[in-house]
Amino acid sequence: MPDASERFNTIANHFATSEVHKYSPTMALLHQILIAAESSLKEICDIACGSGHMGLSFEKYVTRLVGVDPAPAMLEEFQKQAKAKGIKVELIRAFAENIPLESNQFDVAVSRLAPHHFSDVQKAINEMARIVKPHGYIAVIDLQGEEDPEVDAFNHQLEVLHDPTHVRSYQTCQWRKFFHHAGLKVIAQYCNRRESPDGVTVKRWCEIADSGPQAELRIRQTLRHASPEVLNTLMIEQHSGEYYMPVKTILTVGAKPG
Numbered sequence: 001m002p003d004a005s006e007r008f009n010t011i012a013n014h015f016a017t018s019e020v021h022k023y024s025p026t027m028a029l030l031h032q033i034l035i036a037a038e039s040s041l042k043e044i045c046d047i048a049c050g051s052g053h054m055g056l057s058f059e060k061y062v063t064r065l066v067g068v069d070p071a072p073a074m075l076e077e078f079q080k081q082a083k084a085k086g087i088k089v090e091l092i093r094a095f096a097e098n099i100p101l102e103s104n105q106f107d108v109a110v111s112r113l114a115p116h117h118f119s120d121v122q123k124a125i126n127e128m129a130r131i132v133k134p135h136g137y138i139a140v141i142d143l144q145g146e147e148d149p150e151v152d153a154f155n156h157q158l159e160v161l162h163d164p165t166h167v168r169s170y171q172t173c174q175w176r177k178f179f180h181h182a183g184l185k186v187i188a189q190y191c192n193r194r195e196s197p198d199g200v201t202v203k204r205w206c207e208i209a210d211s212g213p214q215a216e217l218r219i220r221q222t223l224r225h226a227s228p229e230v231l232n233t234l235m236i237e238q239h240s241g242e243y244y245m246p247v248k249t250i251l252t253v254g255a256k257p258g
Contacts, residue, residue, distance in 0.1 A: 019200070021112075025193070065082070158222060
């Protein structure tokens, strides 16, 4: 399997300009949950931060923002985005499974649209829990796995065509287990979210990930052979002969005990 960090290092600018990565209603929902929980948002760590859109969404609250990512080009994009906003950031090159930071430092640790690439999700969640202060929060927004095995297999096929470094999209119950095993209490979980409310075309979806023309062709062929029921479950719509991908996600928020 290709190394995700090496692949993303070559296409970091795609994610910096991606409308899917810049903002979503799910990001706004996460803010509402953390504010309602009366969480301090002063010290934030963005894990597998990419070009930093998730971490930088807390710009009006944060006094310390740390981005962790294994791809140097992604960290450079994060730095550019932060500089444009006049925000100072600390950048650390590392994998989510081994974060070189002291324990109990942050109010919130977040990760968005990244864990489906992790080699060991449980270890990454354990690390996120470790670096957060007692009574702090961990939040993950990531691609959603499907309960129906056939639909899940079909979705996995699409995701691997779209990005060969995709490992797995996890189901609702699996995310709860990851958080529970890290000693966290799940305080909120929302599934069937759309990171792109109107959907992005297959062409645009493939442009963002630099999937290539052959992968795009195979994705279209795969979608054409799918049943309406499968497409409906995956929230993939078709208009005027074009398919629109919702980037279907699940949001899970956990609290660290005191």
